[in-house]
Amino acid sequence: MNVDQFDFELPERLIAQTPLADRTASRLLMLNRESGRIDHGVFTDLEKKLRAGDVLVLNNTRVIPARLLGSKSDTGAKAELLLLKQLEGDRWETLAKPAKRLRAGAVIHFGDDGSGNPLLTAEVESEGEMGARIIRFRYGGIFQELLDRLGEMPLPPYIKERLQERERYQTVYSKHNGSAAAPTAGLHFTEDFLKRLEAKGVILSFVTLHVGLGTFRPMSVDKVEDHEMHAEYYELDERNAAILESARQEGRRIVAVGTTSARTLETVAARFEGAAPIEACNGWTDIFIYPGYSYKLVDALLTNFHLPKSTLVMLVSALAGREAIMNAYKEAVEREYRFFSFGDAMLIYS
Template sequence: MKVEDFDFELPERLIAQTPLTDRTASRLLTLDRKSGEINHRMFTDLSDLLREGDTLVLNNTKVLPARLIGQKADTGAKIELLLLKQLSGDRWKTLAKPAKRVKPGTELWFGDDGSGQPLLRAIAESEGDMGARTVVFHYEGIFNELLDRLGEMPLPPYIAERLEDKDRYQTVFARHEGSAAAPTAGLHFTTDYLSELESRGVQLAYLTLHVGLGTFRPMSAETVEEHVMHSEYYNLDEENAATLQAARERGGRIVAVGTTSARTLETVASRAGEGPVQACSGWTDIFIYPGYDFKLVDALLTNFHLPKSTLVMLVSALAGREQVLAAYQEAVEREYRFFSFGDAMFIS
């Protein structure tokens, strides 16, 4: 299966650069995966599309303000670090930009304590592929407080506008810090709207998947089967595992909010096998593309994704490549907003 088979034309003007003032004000394209029928609605119509007894599964990861802009201690040259993964203590895996300026031993400074000294220092330890650098941070005080003060939200490269309000790149249910990017399908919800869904008999379940390095890397393979997914940490606790198992037993639909929730649910299902859904955690590199047989996910709420991306492949695995590309073509023709701050799609 060729990666090119998942390409489509996307005018740059349709890439949403800023979030809507009202989280729930986006449009919603619906796709019936059995009939291929497409309809155009508003996001708040989701309450009519979900049924009593459905379980909405949300990823409660919290995005780190992980983009640090500083300088080389010796030359003052501007350097950007994107924190990807805490390895141990103050050692982190990062992406450096421009990476060629950050060799092992390079010292980077961030912020100013008022006396010409940095609030945060980083020393590069080792180099990795595609700009990856392992660094060790040195500082006084509490690291997360410094990160909140100095860091910016790590917006995807296709968003050029500066985000004025950091909270707009967090879901309202974000709890567990550790993501390098937001689970963007969840950005459409407000606390009030989630309460409205619950009042209609929709159950909520939460899991955690910390979105990592692969979010920022394009596919380089020519065929889908050659691509190797990165690993991301996930967790499903006992309470939410019980909620999912109960939904399974009563025959209610399990509706994944976002591809991150879908990948986690399918990882959990693969571990459970024929047994009940159980609490578990670990690292997953599951790659879902056409031909995959979904075990837990019955429906999916998601945004519109990049051409030739693993996310388009996951959506195509659920609804069929031709039907998904037809829906995307219609979304382009009707000028839906694409990607992180864009409109939503409901596949049932």
């Protein structure tokens, strides 16, 4: 299968640069994956599509201010690190810019303690592909407090506008620090709207998947099957495992909010195949979902509109079919839906 089969024309003006004032004010494209029918509405129409007993699965990861801007200790040249994954202690996997100037042994300074000394120092330990670097930090005090002080929210490169309010790049139910990007399908929800869904009988369930390098790494292969996903950490606790197992046993719909929730659910499904009951678990997942994959837990998916030729377009195509997704995206472009992280939403259901 060729990556170009998942390409489409997207005018730059349709890339949403800022979040809407009201989280629930976005539009909603609704695609029936059995009939191929497309309907258009507003995000709160989701309430009409969900039924009592449906399980709505949300990723409660929290984005850390993972973008650090500093300078090289020897030349003073500007340097940037994007924190992707904590390895152990003060060692992190990062993306570095400019990568060519940040070789093993390079030292980067961040902030100033008022006496001309840096608040945070990073040393490059080793180099990986496409700007990946293993970094060791040195500092005094508490790392998270320094990160809150020095770091910026790691907005995707296609967003050029500065984010005025950090919390608008967090879901209202975010809980566990660890992501380098937000699970953006969840940005549409408010606490009030979630309460409305619960009042209808929709059951809320939470998983955690810390979004890492896979979100920022473009596909560099021609064949879909040759792409390798980067591993990301996930957790499912006992309470939410029981909710999912009950829904599976009773044949109630499981609705994933976002591709990160979908990938976590399908990872869990593979772990507890057959008659084995779903239990609390955690680990690393590099699951890559593309057409030909048969979903095992996810019945419906709420998601944003994704980049051309991305693994996320492939993931949604596996649920609804490539032709149906490409048709829906064509219609979304024609009707000028807002795309990507701060854009509109799409519901794939049956």
